[in-house]
Amino acid sequence: xxxxxxxxxxxxxxxxxxxxxxxxxxxxxxxRALGADTSIISCRGNDxxxxxxxxxxxxxxxxxxxxxxxxxxxxxxxxVSLDKSGSASYEIVYPCSWDRIRVQxxxxxxxxxxxxxxxxxxxxxxxxxxxxxAQLLEQAKFKIxxxxxxxxxxxxxxxxxxxxxxxxxxxxxxxxxxxxxxYGSPYHSIEQNIAYIAKLTGVETLVVTLGSxxxxxxxxxxxxxxxxxxxxxxxxxxxxxxxxxGLTYKLLNNADPQEAITFACALGALVxxxxxxxxxxxxxxxxxxxxxA
Numbered sequence: 248x249x250x251x252x253x254x255x256x257x258x259x260x261x262x263x264x265x266x267x268x269x270x271x272x273x274x275x276x277x278x279r280a281l282g283a284d285t286s287i288i289s290c291r292g293n294d295x296x297x298x299x300x301x302x303x304x305x306x307x308x309x310x311x312x313x314x315x316x317x318x319x320x321x322x323x324x325x326x327v328s329l330d331k332s333g334s335a336s337y338e339i340v341y342p343c344s345w346d347r348i349r350v351q352x353x354x355x356x357x358x359x360x361x362x363x364x365x366x367x368x369x370x371x372x373x374x375x376x377x378x379x380x381a382q383l384l385e386q387a388k389f390k391i392x393x394x395x396x397x398x399x400x401x402x403x404x405x406x407x408x409x410x411x412x413x414x415x416x417x418x419x420x421x422x423x424x425x426x427x428x429x430y431g432s433p434y435h436s437i438e439q440n441i442a443y444i445a446k447l448t449g450v451e452t453l454v455v456t457l458g459s460x461x462x463x464x465x466x467x468x469x470x471x472x473x474x475x476x477x478x479x480x481x482x483x484x485x486x487x488x489x490x491x492x493g494l495t496y497k498l499l500n501n502a503d504p505q506e507a508i509t510f511a512c513a514l515g516a517l518v519x520x521x522x523x524x525x526x527x528x529x530x531x532x533x534x535x536x537x538x539x540a
Contacts, residue, residue: 248283248499250275251361253380254370255345256289256300256314257323259484259524266484267303268325268524269345270367270395273488274495276307276525277514281496286310286361288354288383290376292322292344307525313354317344333480333519339369339397346373350382359386362499365491367393371409372400384412389499391415393491396422403429407448415452415498416444417491423455441465454494454508456487456515464494464508471504476516476536485524490515493533513537 252271259268275285287309291297293316300322304311323345326338348370358364364387371377384390390413394406407430410416418426420437427440430447434440437455445453445465453465461475493514497507513536517528 248278248496249285249361250278250283250363250365250495250499251286251288251357253288253348253364253366253383254376255323255367256287256291256304257325257343257345258296258300259327260324261327261329265324266523267300267307268485269323270393270488271365271370272304272309273485273524274365274393274492275309277489277492278496279307279309280525280527281492281530283496284310286313286357288313288348288357290315290317290344290348292316292320293318294322296322296324297344313351313357315348315351317347320344320347327484329482333482335482335484337397339400341400342373345370346376348376348379350379354383355386358383359388361388363389363391363495365391365393365495367395368401368406368409369395369397371405389414391417391491391495393488394418394422394426396425410444410448410450413450415454416448416450417454417456417487417494419456419487420458437463438470441470452498454491456490461512462490462508462515464504466504469504471508473505473508473512475512478516478520480519481522483519486515486519488524489518509537
């Protein structure tokens with residue numbers, strides 16, 4: 248299984264210190280741990296933070312050959328604040344190095360060879376990276392759009408246009424309701440709004456995470472649900488990214504959609520029970536968590 252992601256690589260700056268992050272990176276770090284051949288297309292600054300960031304990506308065994316160096320923008324540093332329940336809020340600087348990802352022939356080839364291409368909405372905020380993304384999407388077989396609504400770093404018209412170009416969209420419930428309202432949905436329930444967005448965009452697979460209440464997966468006209476796994480939350484950083492990695496892993500392996508969403512919910516819950524975006528979790532641990540003796 249070969250998966251490539253595109254977008255932000257950064258340092259999440261917690262009160263306790265800096266941790267490697269960025270949703271597109273978190274997803275492929277988890278997929279690598281599940282056994283996939285993974286690569287990240289991004290850009291770092293020509294600075295000490297960038298050097299250390301590259302070292303850490305390589306330590307996760309993710310291919311970093313397509314991480315470019317930007318001479319005039321710093322490596323991204325995101326201030327993370329956690330509330331009492333462990334939910335995170337982010338202070339994201341603009342512009343930074345990953346706003347300057349340029350087109351490379353090697354990146355176009357890697358995407359064309361990949362079973363899935365994953366990217367998020369943050370990487371569409373600047374024209375340089377946005378134009379690069381548009382060219383990469385033309386090469387991709389299976390396009391996965393991870394919507395991350397971080398004000399003020401998105402445009403709802405652009406989001407809609409992007410959703411119409413992809414095969415799979417991931418949202419959380421707050422994002423679903425926000426976009427459904429903007430796009431004129433008259434509905435109130437999760438299920439109705441999922442169907443509304445799916446019809447509006449023409450996307451075949453739409454997944455909505457529901458925090459501690461699990462997730463809903465719309466695939467080829469059918470809706471699958473999982474009510475979630477109860478854990479003591481350490482922090483929610485990276486939980487949704489690992490959820491998406493788990494779901495992608497199962498769907499690319501042609502798993503039944505219900506099996507896929509159950510596995511993804513278990514993996515997301517396990518990550519939420521640990522500190523940091525990409526704690527080490529084995530396949531055996533996930534299986535035991537889902538099916539305790």
